Amino acid sequence: MDINCSGKLALVTGSTDGIGFAAARALLATGARVIVNGRTQAKVDAAVAKLGDGAHGVAADLATAEGCAALVAAAPQVDILVNNAGVFQPADFFDTDDATWDRHWQINVMSGVRLARAYLPAMERAGWGRVIFIGSESAFNIPVEMIHYGVSKTADVAVARGLAKRMAGTGVTVNSVLPGPTLSEGVAAMLADEQAKTGKPLEEVAADFVTAHRPSSILRRAATTEEVANMIAYVASPLASATTGAALRVDGGTIDTIM
Template identity: 75%
Template sequence: MNIDLTGKLAIVTGSTEGIGFAIARGLADSGATVVVNGRTSARVDAAVARIGGTARGVVADLGDASGHDILLAAEPQADIVVSNLGIFQPADFFDTDDATWDRHWQVNVMAGVRLARSYLPGMEDRRWGRFLLLASESAFNIPVEMIHYGVSKTADVALARGLAKRMAGTGVTVNSVLPGPTLSEGVAAMLEDERASSGRPIEDVAADFVTTHRSSSILRRAATVEEVANMVVYLASPFASATTGAALRVDGGVIDTL
């Protein structure tokens, strides 16, 4: 399968590292012109340089409406939008204040809502588009240590389904992607003390983390960011034209339902 996105403009939010960067690079490798997004010029510039080609960047914090307005002014239309930006913060439910709930809602949910409001109408006019929200296996396996995060990711799945129905018959597809434990830079940093003290490869340390903390995993290891990106690139392509309103899992089998 040769995915060719030549001539398509793709915006990937939160794409200076981790899953977002892997998605941006995967789309660029398939021929798309990619817009990288992050909160600092240094990180955006570095990511754009790593991708090369026609990639360009927009510095904007999409956790509020003013940051969204900056992105929209710089890139008023797109063929592919990947709402990848997200945050998580472990905290017991009874210690989680309104500000934490609101911050997760604004970044993990409302950033995607604003992107959909701004970019879906243009896709509909052109009769082609791909809109993707990065959710999580936590949307179904609500983590007791961060219920607020799980609720926000469940909302992303519901948002994608509702938007897909709203765009019915337009040639525009909307889907959510559910990664499981993934060996991103952030996860590697979290596990660095264990890696350093044990002297074991980071992949082995991550596999132990998965089997301990996500015991339902069938894969029994952390996914790579590229494995998650592969699903997104496929869904962004013409080959996925009959897939919409779906929640696609890249969770290694963590979600224990059929």
């Protein structure tokens, strides 16, 4: 199977590290050119330097409508949009204020809404395009330790499904990809205290977290960012032309359903 995106231009938001960076690297390997995005120029430049030929960057804070507009102004048209930018912050429901809810909503949901609204019309005119929202198994297994995050990810899956129906028959596909616990830099930071306390390797601490907090996991470990990026690269490719409106799981079987 040859996953070939030669001649395509991809934008991966929040791609200076984690799943986004892995997705950018995977798309470059398919022959696509890739726009890297992050909030600061320094992080964007560092990521572009690591990725090498075919990558260039645009620094923009997607937490605001103005930041999204600046990104679109710098990159007016793309063939592949990967809405990966996101945040998560564990907090009990009763300690989660309006500002935290709004931050998760603006970054996790509205950044993707705004960019899809900007880029989909040109994709439709071209008769080809790919939009991928990075959701989460938390969209279905709402985590008690961060309900606000789960709600935002449920919204991402809903937006992707609705947009797929809106783009029916155009040659443009819209899907969501649902990672489970993944060993990104953000997860590593969340587990840093436990790793320091136990002295265990990060992978073992992550596996303990999965066992304790995602007991339905069949994989029984955290995924790597590369494992998630493999799915993104496939869905972004011409090979996935009959896959649209789908919530595609890279969750290690955490969502306890056969669908």
